[in-house]
Amino acid sequence: MKKENHNQVALEVHDLTVAYHTRPVLWNIDFEIPPGKLVAIVGPNGAGKSTLLKSILGLLPLSSGWVKIFDNPYRKVRQKVGYVPQRGSVDWDFPTTAIDVVCMGRYGKIGWFRRPKKEDWEAAEKFLAQVEMEKFAHRQISQLSGGQQQRVFLARALAQEADIYFMDEPFAGVDAVTEKAIVRLLEELREQKKTVIVVHHDLQTVKEYFDWILLLNMRLIANGPTEEVYNEDNLRKTYGGRLAILSQAADEVAKGRL
Amino acid sequence: MDWKNEILLFFTNEGMNRRMVLIGSILLGCASGIIGTFALLRRQSLLGDAMAHAALPGVCLMFLITGLKDPFLFLIGACISGFTGALCVIGITRYSRLKNDTAIGLVLSVFFGVGIVLLTYIQQSGAGNQAGLNTFLFGKAASLLQEDVRVMVTMCGLIIFFIVLFYKEFKILSFDPNFGASLGFSIKFLDVFLTSLVVLTVMVGLQAVGVVLMVAMIIIPPAAARQWTEKLERMIIISAFIGALSGALGAILSTLIIKMPTGPVMVLVAAFFLGLSLFFAPNRGLLFSWYRRWSQKRKTRIENILKAIYKVGENSQNYERFIPLNEIKGYFSAPLWLLRLRLRILHLTALVEYHPQEVRLTSVGFEQAKNTVRKHRLWEAYLSNAMDIPHDHVHRDAEEVEHIFSPELTSRLEEYLDSPEHDPHGKSIPNVNGNNCNS
The missing domain is CATH 1.10.10.10 (Winged helix-like DNA-binding domain superfamily/Winged helix DNA-binding domain)
Known part of the structure; x- marks a missing residue:
């Protein structure tokens, strides 16, 4: 029964609307994503890409709509979900080491009050090695380069041993070595039939790296296999000026609600 | 020598009360060092300061209403007005256009002003035995009674217990709350809980250290500890140690010097350790750089x-x-x-x-x-x-x-560069194998 659902749809978002304070950021988002795909969420700045990710993960309150992951509400399938937040969202001068950060990926499985055990540390080491960072395991995290920090974050998500991964701008501001490492990692995850949903900025590489694209600009513009969705018409709709109207509408709604 | 006897008093039978004071100060320093580590990492130190100052009107009101000098009642009064202060900070930040630092400054000064007005009123009205309330300004460890110390010991014990129990949860709350929430930890609960522990620590320390300087006990030890280590566990332990040492030395020195309030002495001792750490710590220390x-x-x-x-x-x-x-x-x-x-x-x-x-x-x-x-x-x-x-x-x-x-x-x-032989000025570039040397 469960298996069948896996085969049909990994992520279903239904009529999702999200507002920051009073300003709507996402309007009536509706889409489904089949399992085993590498998915890019693409759109201009302020399109609500990160917001979409955070609301799927229950980190933001929804104004309306619902989200299902493997046909279940998020809180029932947490153990199957991995998350890579934006690198800039934490203080990298925090007194901790790379391996310790990776070990945090195990905390969900470990549960309240209990401490990480030997096998958790071993797993953390293994996943650090998978992103080629084993040499830096005991480095303080502020002594790592931006790309290395990003790889630590990826290893932490791997340590969650999930079936579906959400990654917020993993390619932002990383060096060429890290970019290659991430691409290789994404391909490995695809081979393991995992679903990976990535907020992505770079239109140049999106066709090359991803087999499914979701175009977003406050509204859903298009959602589907790369070869069907990636065309001039859709890109113009996503990045074009037509949406200025939507942005102005949001402003006026915000004022109206004050 | 007088001071020798004074110190010896800590260890004899008659010195029972002094020993209690010493134990209380050590535990307090320890607890504030531990809790301060999290407050420092979460940038909540100044919120702690606002709440310490905001506690003063609560203590005074409690005395005015009950007429009693019960340490437990004082703690409750302090907590109520301290939390009210914290709510005001949050409310002002959320519902007005004022920024967080402005809100903290406002709450701190207004509540403290009210507290001083009440304190002066109590002193001038000559109501009963009011003398003890003054110690809440700058603290007087020597004025602590056995019951005071008992409250302190219980509270500090609880605080340390909770930190040990929730260590992993508090770590993820401090480092990456969003990720913690995605794992299923209730970040709102942890946030409120840890902040409450900060408030509680501050309140417990009020009588010994005073509202004006209490925050120093949660800022200085962790700031000093950060210099010595890159690991959270060690930072907590070092911070607790520096806090305990400052508490002990502060309590002893302030009883040796007559009429010296404890708070400032503790703070000076802690600041001395901070100075040492800033200069002599490896890697982060000034001397090292x-x-x-x-x-x-x-x-x-x-x-x-x-x-x-x-x-x-x-x-x-x-x-x-x-x-x-x-x-x-x-x-x-x-x-x-x-x-x-x-x-x-x-x-x-x-x-x-x-x-x-x-x-x-x-x-x-x-x-x-x-x-x-x-x-x-x-x-x-x-x-x-x-x-x-x-x-x-x-x-x-x-x-x-x-x-x-x-x-x-x-x-x-x-x-x-494909092993070039010459630089742009035409000089030859020596290579490792030594082609260019005649030795």
């Missing part, structure tokens, strides 16, 4: 001398001969006597052979000089070939990097 800068300068100076000797040798195509000082002194702005002194030191470290008027490189010195020149010229070649920077712009840059680049970067540069 001075040393690092100094040794880089020294390396630069030595390599420049070796390089000058190398260049003179290069001009005459003979690195073996002794070079008269006249030929190299033009390379330096330092006076001749200083150059001689430095050469003598290099002689002692076996980098050069130096006799009063002439000098030559030893084989070790020659290798080091060659390496420096190699880095210099490779970088010049890289800048002008790969980056298209004009020839006359590359020298100053190279002067700096020749003392810095690692061997690894240097060989990468060489590989990238």
Whole structure:
């Protein structure tokens, strides 16, 4: 029964609307994503890409709509979900080491009050090695380069041993070595039939790296296999000026609600 | 000697009360050091300050209403008005356009003002036994009674217990709350809970340290501890230790010096440890970074001398001969006597052979000089070939990097440039295998 659902749809978002304070950021988002795909969420700045990710993960309150992951509400399938937040969202001068950060990926499985055990540390080491960072395991995290920090974050998500991964701008501001490492990692995850949903900025590489694209600009513009969705018409709709109207509408709604 | 007896009193039967005070101060320092670590990492230190000041009207009101001087009632009064203060900060930040720091400053000063007004009113009305309330301003550990200490011990014990129990949860709350929430930890609960522990610590310390300076006990020990370590567990332990030491020394010193309030003494002791940490800690300490800068300068100076000797040798195509000082002194702005002194030191470290008027490189010195020149010229070649920077712009840059680049970067540069033989000025670039030396 469960298996069948896996085969049909990994992520279903239904009529999702999200507002920051009073300003709507996402309007009536509706889409489904089949399992085993590498998915890019693409759109201009302020399109609500990160917001979409955070609301799927229950980190933001929804104004309306619902989200299902493997046909279940998020809180029932947490153990199957991995998350890579934006690198800039934490203080990298925090007194901790790379391996310790990776070990945090195990905390969900470990549960309240209990401490990480030997096998958790071993797993953390293994996943650090998978992103080629084993040499830096005991480095303080502020002594790592931006790309290395990003790889630590990826290893932490791997340590969650999930079936579906959400990654917020993993390619932002990383060096060429890290970019290659991430691409290789994404391909490995695809081979393991995992679903990976990535907020992505770079239109140049999106066709090359991803087999499914979701175009977003406050509204859903298009959602589907790369070869069907990636065309001039859709890109113009996503990045074009037509949406200025939507942005102005949001402003006026915000004022109206004050 | 008077002070000897005073100290001995801590350890005799009559000193029962003093021992209690000492234990209370140590535990308090310990708890505030631990909880302060999290407050520091979550940038909540100033919120703690606002709440300490906001506690004063609560204490006064409690006394006015009940007329009792019960430490537990005081704690409750302090907590109520402290939390009210915290709610005001949150409310002002959320519902007005004022920023968080403004809100903290507002709440701190207004509540403290109300507290001082009430305190003065109580003193002037001459209501019963009001003298003890003054100690809430700057603290007086010696005024602590057994019941006070018992409350402190219980509270500090609880605080330490909760930190140990929730260690992993508080760590993820402090480092990456969003990720913690995605794992299913209730971040809102943890946030409120940890903040409450900060408030509780501050409130428990009020009578011993005073509302004005209590926050220092949750800021200074962790700030000092951060200097010594890059690991959270160790930071907590060091911070607790510095807190406990400051608490103990503060309590002892303030009983030895008559009429000295405890709070300021504790803070001064803690500040002393902070000073030590800022200067002497490895890696983050000032002394360490001075040393690092100094040794880089020294390396630069030595390599420049070796390089000058190398260049003179290069001009005459003979690195073996002794070079008269006249030929190299033009390379330096330092006076001749200083150059001689430095050469003598290099002689002692076996980098050069130096006799009063002439000098030559030893084989070790020659290798080091060659390496420096190699880095210099490779970088010049890289800048002008790969980056298209004009020839006359590359020298100053190279002067700096020749003392810095690692061997690894240097060989990468060489590989990238395909082992060039000449720099942009036409000088030959020495390579590692030593083609360009005649030794």
